[in-house]
Amino acid sequence: MARKFFVGGNWKCNGTSEEVKKIVNTLNEAKVPSQDVVEVVLSPPYVFLPLVKSILRPDFHVAAQNCWVKKGGAFTGEVSAEMLVNLDIPWVILGHSERRALLNESNEFVGDKVAYALAQGLKVIACVGETLEQREAGSTMDVVAAQTKAIADRVSNWSNVVIAYEPVWAIGTGKVASPAQAQEVHDELRKWLAKNVSDDVAATTRIIYGGSVNGGNCKELGGQADVDGFLVGGASLKPEFIDIIKAAEVKKSA
Numbered sequence: 001m002a003r004k005f006f007v008g009g010n011w012k013c014n015g016t017s018e019e020v021k022k023i024v025n026t027l028n029e030a031k032v033p034s035q036d037v038v039e040v041v042l043s044p045p046y047v048f049l050p051l052v053k054s055i056l057r058p059d060f061h062v063a064a065q066n067c068w069v070k071k072g073g074a075f076t077g078e079v080s081a082e083m084l085v086n087l088d089i090p091w092v093i094l095g096h097s098e099r100r101a102l103l104n105e106s107n108e109f110v111g112d113k114v115a116y117a118l119a120q121g122l123k124v125i126a127c128v129g130e131t132l133e134q135r136e137a138g139s140t141m142d143v144v145a146a147q148t149k150a151i152a153d154r155v156s157n158w159s160n161v162v163i164a165y166e167p168v169w170a171i172g173t174g175k176v177a178s179p180a181q182a183q184e185v186h187d188e189l190r191k192w193l194a195k196n197v198s199d200d201v202a203a204t205t206r207i208i209y210g211g212s213v214n215g216g217n218c219k220e221l222g223g224q225a226d227v228d229g230f231l232v233g234g235a236s237l238k239p240e241f242i243d244i245i246k247a248a249e250v251k252k253s254a
């Protein structure tokens with residue numbers, strides 16, 4: 001089964017309601033490949049999710065940027081998976097490196113979140129990736145494997161999981177991983193899944209790349225055999241996001 005190209009836009013903690021409407025209007029008017037070729041998911045901050053969902057073209061979908069690790073209740077400031085389901089928000093991003101680093105989310109905590117969100121019926125974009133220090137120490141694959149293992153230990157059905165490989169040193173820095181660097185980790189990660197989960201999960205799970213993806217570098221990155229799409233930060237707030245969605249065509253013609 002072919003892995004459908006996936007392009008996520010992570011808006012992080014950005015935007016006003018006016019800006020959000022403008023971005024959505026631009027995307028709504030864009031001519032992009034059909035849903036059979038590319039799955040597009042936008043992730044605005046929580047407060048804008050209902051607005052974005054209400055005005056967004058029906059072939060694009062929305063994701064929350066986080067959710068609570070278990071059933072909602074007395075957890076001030078948190079938003080539960082149940083609430084996302086209640087509002088028909090199909091996707092959630094979990095384990096983003098900004099949350100791992102700034103909010104001390106451990107591998108185990110992220111694994112628990114992924115398992116809980118999936119059990120509630122959400123689809124999950126699970127982020128993994130090494131810091132520059134870890135890469136320079138030669139431990140990239142150990143780090144990525146440990147992050148993925150914490151998920152694999154808790155999840156048996158991978159059909160609603162997309163893995164986002166986001167090297168921390170490439171996020172928001174303009175220092176994009178080279179296509180060969182991205183392909184190397186994606187290939188290793190797929191081999192890890194084959195060995196530790198199953199051949200089927202390895203063959204069908206989409207592994208997308210994130211970290212300084214833009215309109216200029218997306219085609220070459222997307223052309224790599226094991227790069228199944230992108231999770232885009234900064235450029236997802238700009239019209240060039242449309243070019244990144246169109247990079248799905250490189251797989252169609254491959």
Ligand SMILES: O=C(CO)COP(=O)(O)O
Pocket residue numbers: 010096166170171172173174210211212213231232233234235
């Ligand atoms: O963190 C990212 C997406 O989740 C990547 O961010 P940038 O595209 O801004 O580097």
